[in-house]
Amino acid sequence: MSAVVALSTLLDAQQVWRGRAMPVPAGEQPTGWAALDALLPSGGWPEASLSEILLPLDGVGELQLVLPTLARLSRGARPLVLVAPPYAPCVAGWRQHGVDMRRVEIVTALERDVLWATEQCLRSGSCAAVLAWPQQADDRALRRLQVAADSGRALAFAFRDRRHLANASPAALRLELEAAPRARVWVRKCRGGAVPAQPVPLALAALH
Amino acid sequence: MxxxxxxxxxxxxxxxxxxxxxxxPLVLVAGAAQARSIVAVNPAAREAGLRVGQRLSAAQALLARxxxxxxxxxxxxxxxxxxxxxxxxxxxxxxxxxxxxxxxxxxxxxxxxxxxxxxxxxxxxxxxxxxxxxxxxxxxxxxxxxxxxxxxxxxxxxxxxxxxxxxxxxxxxxxxxxxxxxxxxxxxxxxxxxxxxxxxxxxxxxxxxxxxxxxxxxxGETPAGLDCFRPPDRFDLRVELSHEVENIAALVFPLRRMTADLAAWLAGRDGGVQRFVLRLEHRDGSSTDVQVGLLTPEREAGLLFEVARGRLEQVQLPGPVLALRLLARELPPFVPAGRDLFDERPANALPIEQLRERLRARLGDHAVHQLGSTTDPRPERAQRIAARDDGGQEPSPRPTWLLDRPIPLRGMAPRILSGPERLETGWWDGGEVCRDYYVVETAQGQRAWAFCAPGEQAGWMLQGWFA
CATH class of the missing domain: 3.30.70.270 (Reverse transcriptase/Diguanylate cyclase domain)
Structure with a gap:
């Protein structure tokens, strides 16, 4: 044991894996919900990735979760796309949340074309965010969306029913919305960090 | 000069x-039926000894196939x-x-x-x-x-x-x-x-x-005295297929050529095309027309091909196709899209116009749209496709999802969060409404925009969700 190798030289050579996860780059996509941002490893939506939002029912605040982000992005260079939304977006309501509706494209598509259209929009690289409501998306379909979001540098949001929580998903972030007894958001999966144990209360806009 | x-x-x-x-080997022949002679030969035929001017019978003696x-x-x-x-x-x-x-x-x-x-x-x-x-x-x-x-x-x-x-x-x-x-x-x-x-x-x-x-x-002592060529104002290209084609996939190759020709021709006249017809000709003289429409004049070969192909793939062929014809009559001037020097999009990005065309080609002409608000306060008519969005702010709360038509709100009596907001209008066009709108919360925690008859607070009709 005469040859003493200095530990620092070994480490500096970067030939030893030190078991630390990749550092998560600070994201530039805050959700607009300070409490949620504080929990997420990138300080907001994962950049150029798929975020899955799981709901028990329609109308429990799922849009209010993303509307601050959409309002911010609608002032940017690239438009927003909604692929086959379950209802018509109410122009006056979205405007009250600060979204410029002239920057929102709505794509009507049959169920079998929804995933195709979503992937095309994501991959094109000319959309800032794409929102989709896929009914029959399996693991492979979601992975395609994730890859497309990455290559098109776009935010992808998939709104799905809560029962899909049991299935694994390639999405970088999975949020579950809880409506009763009060609106809360559970982070079910987040890439690059530990899943927080506590939910975030969602303070829905006071309506008067 | x-x-x-x-x-x-x-x-x-x-x-x-x-x-x-x-x-x-391939040759082109011309002349009377009894005395056909060769007028053009390709390299393979030339190698086999076929020459321009040869009689077809002589050529057949030289080469079997x-x-x-x-x-x-x-x-x-x-x-x-x-x-x-x-x-x-x-x-x-x-x-x-x-x-x-x-x-x-x-x-x-x-x-x-x-x-x-x-x-x-x-x-x-x-x-x-x-x-x-x-x-x-x-x-x-x-x-x-x-x-x-x-x-x-x-x-x-x-x-x-x-x-x-x-x-x-x-x-x-x-x-x-x-x-x-x-x-x-x-x-x-x-x-x-x-x-x-x-x-x-x-x-x-x-x-x-x-x-x-x-x-x-x-x-050069005398001017050349040639007539100037004037490019025609319409594009008409017909390609006869070498055999009867029964499935669309076999039409893709000629289609690619034809759209590339159209693009080259459009570049020649510095124009674009907004609308063209693909005519599939059948044996009995009938034809199937495939209309291809674009939102703005375009002339890029790949885009034209992709759009035409998207339309073609949705066609049900009534019979085998003998010939393909591409007709373009409306040829508006082409205005290239402006690009930002400091464009933040990825390098291989597809412009939003092309994305829109691609979606329309597969999903239908009206598949991509925007919504704008009108001045009508009735929720059913407050917004319209392609209306110009005026950006005016509504003072009362509005939902984020709007139902096409109101439906009864099922379940237990909801809890009222705010309201009422009375809408009484439309007496002039037969669509008269008189409703009290409330923001309510259902037992499941959904927030709804619902209305009932004035002063009743029962018989709730659901108009939208505060999603």
């Missing part, structure tokens, strides 16, 4: 080959017109000569660069379209025509150099009237240089004014 000549030695054969590419297709003079004219329209991109003065296109390029070089660069542009265009060509340039149109026939790539850029270049052109390549070219060698005159040195009076007496006129046009 400086004229470029694009000589198209195999126009008929190239036109056929791009329709059905084949490596095997080869394809013989009829020579169509109309098709040759059509291709020449098409290529002239493509060349129109480089010059406003384009004229047609037998098997050749000449264009005046002295002013074009200011835009496209010196001759070697312009020449390479021309060559790239013609090669991409699949036409073999020889290109030369000379101070007169006819001289360029003659030089292109002698050797590919000759460039005579000044009038002073022209006599020297014509000096050694043999008479049988001089494109002079045939009688003259046949008689002169018998007098010991074998090249253009010798002919040009002959006394003019003598030539006129022996061969008439026709020869002198041809010589003067060659040297």
């Amino acid at each position: 400086l004229w470029a000549c694009v000589l198209l030695p195999q126009l008929a054969l190239d036109g056929v080959l791009r329709r059905q590419p084949t490596a095997g 080869f394809d013989a297709l009829p020579y169509e003079p109309d098709a040759v004219d059509r291709w020449q017109q098409f290529l002239a329209a493509v060349a129109y991109r480089y010059s406003s003065e384009v004229s047609l000569l037998p098997h050749a296109i000449v264009l005046e390029v002295s002013r074009s070089m200011g835009l496209f660069g010196p001759w070697p660069r312009l020449e390479s542009l021309l060559r790239a265009d013609f090669t991409a379209l699949g036409f073999r060509h020889r290109i030369s340039v000379a101070p007169t149109a006819h001289a360029a025509y003659v030089l292109a026939g002698v050797e590919d790539g000759q460039a005579v850029l000044t009038p002073e150099a022209l006599p020297r270049a014509l000096q050694n052109v043999p008479l049988h390549k001089s494109r002079l009237p045939a009688v003259t070219a046949a008689a002169l060698p018998g007098m010991g005159i074998r090249s253009l240089g010798q002919l040009l040195r002959m006394p003019r009076d003598g030539l006129r007496r022996r061969f008439g004014a026709e020869l002198l006129l041809a010589l003067d046009r060659l040297t």
Whole structure:
């Protein structure tokens, strides 16, 4: 044991894996919900990735979760796309949340074309965010969306029913919305960090 | 003046080959049924010993298997017109000569660069379209025509150099009237240089004014006297398929060619296309029309192909297709999309216009739209597709999802969060409403925008969700 190798030289050579996860780059996509941002490893939506939002029912605040982000992005260079939304977006309501509706494209598509259209929009690289409501998306379909979001540098949001929580998903972030007894958001999966144990209360806009 | 000549030695054969590419021997034949003779051969046929001018029966004796297709003079004219329209991109003065296109390029070089660069542009265009060509340039149109026939790539850029270049052109390549070219060698005159040195009076007496006129046009003493080509205002390209096609996938190859041709032709007239028709012709004379419409004029070959293909793939063929025809009548000016120098999109990004076209091609014409608000307060009519969004703020809360028409709100009596907001309007158009709107919360925690008859707070109708 005469040859003493200095530990620092070994480490500096970067030939030893030190078991630390990749550092998560600070994201530039805050959700607009300070409490949620504080929990997420990138300080907001994962950049150029798929975020899955799981709901028990329609109308429990799922849009209010993303509307601050959409309002911010609608002032940017690239438009927003909604692929086959379950209802018509109410122009006056979205405007009250600060979204410029002239920057929102709505794509009507049959169920079998929804995933195709979503992937095309994501991959094109000319959309800032794409929102989709896929009914029959399996693991492979979601992975395609994730890859497309990455290559098109776009935010992808998939709104799905809560029962899909049991299935694994390639999405970088999975949020579950809880409506009763009060609106809360559970982070079910987040890439690059530990899943927080506590939910975030969602303070829905006071309506008067 | 400086004229470029694009000589198209195999126009008929190239036109056929791009329709059905084949490596095997192929000849074009013309003439009466009993005495067919060969007018064009491809390299494989030439290697097998087939020659232009041979009788078809003689060729069949030489080679057992080869394809013989009829020579169509109309098709040759059509291709020449098409290529002239493509060349129109480089010059406003384009004229047609037998098997050749000449264009005046002295002013074009200011835009496209010196001759070697312009020449390479021309060559790239013609090669991409699949036409073999020889290109030369000379101070007169006819001289360029003659030089292109002698050797590919000759460039005579000044009038002073022209006599020297014509000096050694043999008479049988001089494109002079045939009688003259046949008689002169018998007098010991074998090249253009010798002919040009002959006394003019003598030539006129022996061969008439026709020869002198041809010589003067060659040297530039007399203007070329060519009709200027005017590109047609509509595009009409028909491709006959070599066999009956029953599935759409087999139409994709000819379609790609045709849209590429359309794009080249549009570039020639610096225009775009917004609407065109693909006509699939069937055996019984009937045809299926596929309408292709775009939101803005476009001329990029890949985009046109993709859009046309998207439309074509949705067609149910009623019968086999014999021919494909592409018709474009509306040809509005093309305005290239402006791009930001500091564009933040990824390098391989598809512009939003092209994305919209792609979606429309598969999902239908009205698949992509925007919503704007109207001045009508009734929720059913408060917003419309493609309405201009005025950006006015509504003082009362509005939901984020809106139902197309109200439906009964099921379940237990909801908890009222705010309201009422009375909407009483529409008496003038028969759609009168009188409703009290409330923001309510259901037992499941959903927030709804619901209404009931004034003063009742029962019989809730759901109008939207505060999602």
